[in-house]
Amino acid sequence: MTGTSTTEPRSLAQRLDALPFTRKHGKILGGSGIGWALDAMDVGLISFIIAALTQQWGIDKAESGLIASVGFAGMAIGASLGGLLADRFGRRHVFAITLLIYGVATGASALVGGIAVLLVLRFFVGLGLGAELPVASTYVSEFAPARIRGRLIVILEAFWAVGWTASALIGYFVVPASENGWRWAFAIGAVPAIYAFVVRWALPESPRWLAGRGRTAEADSIVASFEAGAASRPASGGAAPSAAASTERVSAAEAAPAAPIAPSSGKRLAALWSSEFRGRTLSIWLVWFCVNFAYYGAFIWIPSILVDAGFSLVRSFGFTLIITLAQLPGYAVAAWLIEVWGRRLTLSVFLVGSAASAIVFGTVHAESAIIASGMALSFFNLGAWGALYAVTPEIYPTSLRGTGAGWAAGVGRIASIVAPMLVPVMLTAGGPGLTFTVFAVFFVIAAGATWGLVDRSGRALDDR
Numbered sequence: 001m002t003g004t005s006t007t008e009p010r011s012l013a014q015r016l017d018a019l020p021f022t023r024k025h026g027k028i029l030g031g032s033g034i035g036w037a038l039d040a041m042d043v044g045l046i047s048f049i050i051a052a053l054t055q056q057w058g059i060d061k062a063e064s065g066l067i068a069s070v071g072f073a074g075m076a077i078g079a080s081l082g083g084l085l086a087d088r089f090g091r092r093h094v095f096a097i098t099l100l101i102y103g104v105a106t107g108a109s110a111l112v113g114g115i116a117v118l119l120v121l122r123f124f125v126g127l128g129l130g131a132e133l134p135v136a137s138t139y140v141s142e143f144a145p146a147r148i149r150g151r152l153i154v155i156l157e158a159f160w161a162v163g164w165t166a167s168a169l170i171g172y173f174v175v176p177a178s179e180n181g182w183r184w185a186f187a188i189g190a191v192p193a194i195y196a197f198v199v200r201w202a203l204p205e206s207p208r209w210l211a212g213r214g215r216t217a218e219a220d221s222i223v224a225s226f227e228a229g230a231a232s233r234p235a236s237g238g239a240a241p242s243a244a245a246s247t248e249r250v251s252a253a254e255a256a257p258a259a260p261i262a263p264s265s266g267k268r269l270a271a272l273w274s275s276e277f278r279g280r281t282l283s284i285w286l287v288w289f290c291v292n293f294a295y296y297g298a299f300i301w302i303p304s305i306l307v308d309a310g311f312s313l314v315r316s317f318g319f320t321l322i323i324t325l326a327q328l329p330g331y332a333v334a335a336w337l338i339e340v341w342g343r344r345l346t347l348s349v350f351l352v353g354s355a356a357s358a359i360v361f362g363t364v365h366a367e368s369a370i371i372a373s374g375m376a377l378s379f380f381n382l383g384a385w386g387a388l389y390a391v392t393p394e395i396y397p398t399s400l401r402g403t404g405a406g407w408a409a410g411v412g413r414i415a416s417i418v419a420p421m422l423v424p425v426m427l428t429a430g431g432p433g434l435t436f437t438v439f440a441v442f443f444v445i446a447a448g449a450t451w452g453l454v455d456r457s458g459r460a461l462d463d464r
Helices: 012-020 021-056 061-089 091-109 115-141 146-173 181-188 193-201 207-212 216-231 265-271 278-299 301-308 312-323 327-337 341-364 365-394 400-452
Strands: none
Touching: 012 207, 012 216, 021 061, 021 146, 021 181, 021 193, 021 216, 021 301, 021 312, 061 091, 061 115, 061 207, 061 265, 061 400, 091 115, 091 181, 091 193, 091 312, 115 207, 115 365, 115 400, 146 181, 146 312, 146 327, 146 365, 207 216, 207 278, 207 327, 207 400, 216 312, 265 400, 278 341, 278 365, 301 312, 301 365, 301 400, 312 327, 327 365, 341 365, 365 400
16 A cells, blocks of 8 residues: 555535534525515515505505516516526625615605506516525525535525514504505515625625536635634534545545536526426426415415404404414424425425315314414415425536526416416405315425425535
8 A cells, every 4th residue: 555645635515515514504594594584574565565555545456466466477587587697697696686676676665656656666576586585595505515405495494484474563563553654664675675785795606606617716715614614613523524524535527516517598498398307397396386376375365364354454464473473383393304204205294284274274264263274374384385495406406506496486486476366356256265275276286296306305416
């Protein structure tokens, strides 16, 4: 044996996966999560504002559905474009720009005097919001170590509950407080415009994306900073080995950056339907469509449905706030199960639970039953969202990840456009019972489609 080591340098992906969870990971998760929470706050606020404008402006259910749906039309376009732009220009830049677009548009909505201008601004709000969500989940997944990647994405998605709870608090305390309460709610929603600049300068670019673009020196510098942070941590028996401590041997080919599977926007779109990816693309699009239809159809309309049932505006908002609080334990359970059961089983179980809860919610009338079934719907539905955001970026390689996640979200937004406009029709035809039974059917279809996905629990991301 000679004195020359046969150990080759480890690949960038292996170095990222070998890291323990560090403060820098926490900064990535927290920074992205705050943006995620602000997104949720904006989406949640519109349901309370619609209920208020119905009383103040005398708008009918068709106009209410249009206000909700035009934002989702912007989200569909934003999600599709945002993913393509993130694969071309980087995750961080697109993340910041999208926050700025929808934050400014939300703030401007506070000044509107009629429904026409509000519709235009809601479209731009949706444009920014739709692009941000799939980009953020892709961004965090590319930093997360493989063994906890799913859990971190569910925690990221749990920030949605924080934002939705904030919207419920604003809806309860601010919107009904005065005639201009809904304007103050929109003004509060402008906070993301300020936060966009924090994201732009404080968070690093994804090293996987940088390596895929040939910018290996920048990528190595970012990963090295994470390794330095891990090395400075006090020793812990449960900590994962740092990059410096590993003696894993890989070939020189494995250490080199993987060749992108699709280097241009046109080829990325075509690759989604190649023989390798078409099955998972069809499945993920179906899951996204069905979950969006049921979720937005239900939660955008719950405050208004409760008002129609005879509850006061303030009381219906109070019920909605209580129901919203059940989202957090839903995320917590999903975050634990996703690394125990895997992505597909966790997602399908939570979708079936959502279906059962929807049926009960649509048929009960007592206050206690409304709150209990609504909380169950929140628990299962938002846990399912966490699992869905975890699995979506994992099923595609790095060069397709933003595009694949963005287009899946974009297809889902088509359902979120249609659902708010169909809810008034379904309520007229069969009341809440029929409406929530339809939502349950969509949840069941999504649960079945889950099994066409690839489950990469604990496995490294595909860095082609």
